[in-house]
Amino acid sequence: MSQTLKAPLLFALVAVLILGTGFLQSWNTAVLILNMGLVSAVMALGVNLQWGIAGLFNVGVMGFVALGGLAVVLTSMPAVPEAWSAGGVRIMAGLALGAATVIAGVMAWRRMRSAWLMIAVLIVGFFAYRWVFDAGVGAVEAVNSAQTGYLGGLGLPVVLAWPVGGLLAAGAAWIIGKIALGLRSDYLAIATLGIAEIIIAVLKNEEWLARGVKNVIGLPRPVPYEIDLQNDPAFVERAATLGMDPATASSLYVKFGYSILFAIVLVALLVLAQLALSSPWGRMMRAIRDNETAARAMGKNVTARHLQVFVLGSAICGVAGAMMTTLDGQLTPGSYQPLRYTFLIWVMVIVGGSGNNLGAILGGFLIWFLWVQVEPMAQGLAAGIGAILPAGSPFQASLADAAQHMRLLTMGIILLVVLRFSPRGLLPER
Amino acid sequence: MDLLNAIVALSNFVIVPAVAYGAQLALGALGVTLIYGILRFSNFAHGDTMAFGTLVTILFTWWFQSMGITLGVLPTALLAIPFGIAGTALLVLATDRVVYRFYRRKKAKPVMLVIVSIGVMFVYNGLTRVILGPDDRNFADGERFIINARDFREMTGLEEGLAIRTTQGITVITAVLVVALLFWFLNRTRTGKSMRAYSDNEDLALLSGISPEKVERVTWLIVAALITVAGVLYGLDKSYKPFTYFQLLLPIFAAAIVGGLGSPIGAIVGGFVIAFSEVAITYAWKKVLEYAMPQALEPDGLVQLLSTDYKFAVSFMILLVVLIFRPTGLFRGKSV
Numbered sequence: 001m002s003q004t005l006k007a008p009l010l011f012a013l014v015a016v017l018i019l020g021t022g023f024l025q026s027w028n029t030a031v032l033i034l035n036m037g038l039v040s041a042v043m044a045l046g047v048n049l050q051w052g053i054a055g056l057f058n059v060g061v062m063g064f065v066a067l068g069g070l071a072v073v074l075t076s077m078p079a080v081p082e083a084w085s086a087g088g089v090r091i092m093a094g095l096a097l098g099a100a101t102v103i104a105g106v107m108a109w110r111r112m113r114s115a116w117l118m119i120a121v122l123i124v125g126f127f128a129y130r131w132v133f134d135a136g137v138g139a140v141e142a143v144n145s146a147q148t149g150y151l152g153g154l155g156l157p158v159v160l161a162w163p164v165g166g167l168l169a170a171g172a173a174w175i176i177g178k179i180a181l182g183l184r185s186d187y188l189a190i191a192t193l194g195i196a197e198i199i200i201a202v203l204k205n206e207e208w209l210a211r212g213v214k215n216v217i218g219l220p221r222p223v224p225y226e227i228d229l230q231n232d233p234a235f236v237e238r239a240a241t242l243g244m245d246p247a248t249a250s251s252l253y254v255k256f257g258y259s260i261l262f263a264i265v266l267v268a269l270l271v272l273a274q275l276a277l278s279s280p281w282g283r284m285m286r287a288i289r290d291n292e293t294a295a296r297a298m299g300k301n302v303t304a305r306h307l308q309v310f311v312l313g314s315a316i317c318g319v320a321g322a323m324m325t326t327l328d329g330q331l332t333p334g335s336y337q338p339l340r341y342t343f344l345i346w347v348m349v350i351v352g353g354s355g356n357n358l359g360a361i362l363g364g365f366l367i368w369f370l371w372v373q374v375e376p377m378a379q380g381l382a383a384g385i386g387a388i389l390p391a392g393s394p395f396q397a398s399l400a401d402a403a404q405h406m407r408l409l410t411m412g413i414i415l416l417v418v419l420r421f422s423p424r425g426l427l428p429e430r
Numbered sequence: 431m432d433l434l435n436a437i438v439a440l441s442n443f444v445i446v447p448a449v450a451y452g453a454q455l456a457l458g459a460l461g462v463t464l465i466y467g468i469l470r471f472s473n474f475a476h477g478d479t480m481a482f483g484t485l486v487t488i489l490f491t492w493w494f495q496s497m498g499i500t501l502g503v504l505p506t507a508l509l510a511i512p513f514g515i516a517g518t519a520l521l522v523l524a525t526d527r528v529v530y531r532f533y534r535r536k537k538a539k540p541v542m543l544v545i546v547s548i549g550v551m552f553v554y555n556g557l558t559r560v561i562l563g564p565d566d567r568n569f570a571d572g573e574r575f576i577i578n579a580r581d582f583r584e585m586t587g588l589e590e591g592l593a594i595r596t597t598q599g600i601t602v603i604t605a606v607l608v609v610a611l612l613f614w615f616l617n618r619t620r621t622g623k624s625m626r627a628y629s630d631n632e633d634l635a636l637l638s639g640i641s642p643e644k645v646e647r648v649t650w651l652i653v654a655a656l657i658t659v660a661g662v663l664y665g666l667d668k669s670y671k672p673f674t675y676f677q678l679l680l681p682i683f684a685a686a687i688v689g690g691l692g693s694p695i696g697a698i699v700g701g702f703v704i705a706f707s708e709v710a711i712t713y714a715w716k717k718v719l720e721y722a723m724p725q726a727l728e729p730d731g732l733v734q735l736l737s738t739d740y741k742f743a744v745s746f747m748i749l750l751v752v753l754i755f756r757p758t759g760l761f762r763g764k765s766v
Contacts, residue, residue, distance in 0.1 A: 057541060183753060185541050186472040190683045194746035201739050343548055402560040409556025415549035416529060
């Protein structure tokens with residue numbers, strides 16, 4: 001089947017699946033799947049840019065997604081003036097000192113070629129940094145620790161956090177890329193896996209930054225609150241004319257608001273990615289991916305291109321992370337797990353078709369739908385089998401327990417089957 | 431100033447735990463290195479294979495306990511390890527037959543196999559959780575301590591106590607035995623030699639009549655044994671939780687890469703390097719320094735370089751330093 005026919009058909013299938021959820025289960029679930037599907041599609045676009053188009057093996061997606069989430073807190077939450085006056089300046093000075101130490105250490109190595117000098121600089125700098133930094137952290141975390149205990153953000157509109165999330169992720173990716181991109185592909189994989197864990201560890205631990213595992217809740221929203229809509233007589237009246245009760249209507253209205261915002265971001269990024277892919281730049285990236293040595297011989301600066309695309313792809317993941325945290329309305333560093341935020345995105349890209357932007361988006365929707373729906377399906381199946389078994393048998397209970405872990409198994413099997421029988425994905429690269 | 435107490439405190443909180451942890455990492459890293467050297471890919475499913483091996487062992491341990499079979503002072507799990515190894519061996523051999531072999535026959539690029547191993551990782555992850563759930567499980571029984579802190583204090587009259595847990599002792603002894611056996615196998619037996627030959631130069635090995643199928647099969651068997659032992663020892667020492675095992679992937683890989691991928695000795699050294707730095711950097715040194723330093727210089731704070739949650743950062747930093755300054759690792763591993 002030609003791809004011009006296949007792509008619309010597969011997208012129609014996804015639409016049918018989501019609409020089916022709406023008719024059979026509830027519209028709330030359907031719109032939730034749609035929203036997270038949109039976010040997942042953006043993440044998949046980012047990974048596809050790195051892996052599908054440039055061949056970079058980045059398994060640190062979770063870290064960039066989490067940085068996007070951090071950006072939401074830093075941009076949109078109100079600042080905590082008491083915390084700033086208690087230790088904000090000290091923390092900033094400490095961070096500056098830390099950065100200066102690292103730069104001085106690198107300079108010592110580059111200019112003087114002296115490992116001992118570098119180690120000395122780093123050790124002295126580290127203790128100076130801790131001395132300045134720790135006192136500031138203690139002071140900030142002591143300020144009303146049950147409610148705030150952190151520096152707060154800038155108090156700007158939350159939609160601004162999305163590009164900021166991209167910038168934050170891009171900055172981190174630049175530093176990581178500078179260090180790790182020279183490595184071989186599987187070393188890069190381990191390196192990015194490690195960095196993602198470190199970013200999560202920082203988010204969990206540095207309470208002055210975003211309250212750590214105490215979570216930041218009640219993030220501002222780009223859409224109205226349900227309760228305000230329900231108290232608005234005009235809205236209630238309009239809901240009544242559509243034959244809906246105000247509670248359902250307001251909840252759907254809010255969720256659709258998110259869908260529209262997310263769809264705008266996705267479409268904009270897709271257009272940009274498609275333009276990039278068909279531009280001379282895109283041809284060059286694919287040439288580098290397919291034969292690095294030949295591209296180098298043609299005078300292409302492979303390292304610089306890799307860094308560029310690594311930063312771009314990570315920035316897209318950062319934007320998606322910010323969108324996701326906005327949708328959740330809270331930042332919970334404890335909930336970031338590599339299987340869900342890194343490897344699942346990889347499954348989306350591979351199943352959808354690496355190297356094809358539309359494929360990545362399709363994979364994002366399809367895999368997210370399955371990720372959500374496999375559990376109830378397995379539970380239904382378990383209940384069905386359980387009903388045949390003698391009542392009260394221990395097997396019945398363990399079957400129900402097992403059902404909730406079926407999604408990991410299913411994702412693995414889907415990935416393996418696709419890799420075996422259709423290694424180029426559902427919508428292969430043209 | 432009291433050097434003797436300082437040394438005891440240091441052993442109690444740093445050396446003993448780090449040696450045990452290092453031995454566990456070394457066994458894990460040996461598995462990674464063997465797969466890398468012979469099957470030529472980085473196996474992301476390693477941590478979950480470890481979880482599976484431990485899980486089978488736990489199930490057999492419970493079964494033995496329910497029948498009243500125990501090892502007395504030693505953990506019953508030791509008795510169950512062979513069954514755990516057998517179960518894991520069946521699983522990895524089946525996986526190799528169904529999944530990996532196809533890509534080897536096609537001569538797929540190593541990175542393809544890495545992605546395939548991510549799929550396998552998902553499947554194993556689901557499997558372990560379906561069978562035993564995602565929660566913490568403690569399956570250690572028998573005597574808890576070889577020496578406990580109070581006995582040590584009474585015995586020596588020192589202020590500080592030194593506790594050595596049974597599991598730590600068993601870890602070290604088992605690891606030494608397993609490693610000795612592995613090196614004897616690799617260096618002295620015909621199959622072991624053909625494995626090394628295959629790792630060094632595949633074409634030449636094939637030319638001299640070494641059967642690749644056999645080498646691959648034996649490799650998986652050895653890996654299953656190593657990883658099950660490592661997982662059971664880790665689980666006895668701490669506890670069994672699938673997610674923790676998944677996360678062990680990082681220090682294990684760091685150990686293998688720091689030592690030099692493909693080099694068995696490197697994997698062992700790497701394991702201890704990672705373990706010692708993790709423990710040393712995240713340990714609060716206050717106690718040791720109080721004994722070791724003159725009164726005037728005693729520290730006020732905890733003297734903890736990094737909080738324990740940053741232990742991944744430690745293995746990672748070492749990994750980066752080694753990769754930047756000595757890209758093939760300490761023991762000149764191979765780079766494919």
